[in-house]
Amino acid sequence: MLRDGYACDAWNVYYNGDKIKGASPERFRILRDGYAEDGRNTYYLGRKVSRR
Structure with a gap:
């Protein structure tokens, strides 16, 4: 886990375990x-x- 609920691997980024499309x-x-x-x-x- 990176921090604040965000994590990533070599292919995807996730927030609280859900993939961010x-x-x-x-x-x-x-x-x-x-x-x-x-x-x-x-x-x-x-x-x-x-x-903005």
């Missing part, structure tokens, strides 16, 4: 307060959110 593990990083990003998308608590 479309997330890229190669560039995935956890931000703070439940947010993370993979270079293409931003996620909040494992769900894709729009960037």
Whole structure:
């Protein structure tokens, strides 16, 4: 587990054990307060959110 419920392996990214569809593990990083990003998308608590 990386932290804050997020984890990844060589192929997928997970939040609390559920796969995050479309997330890229190669560039995935956890931000703070439940947010993370993979270079293409931003996620909040494992769900894709729009960037502002």
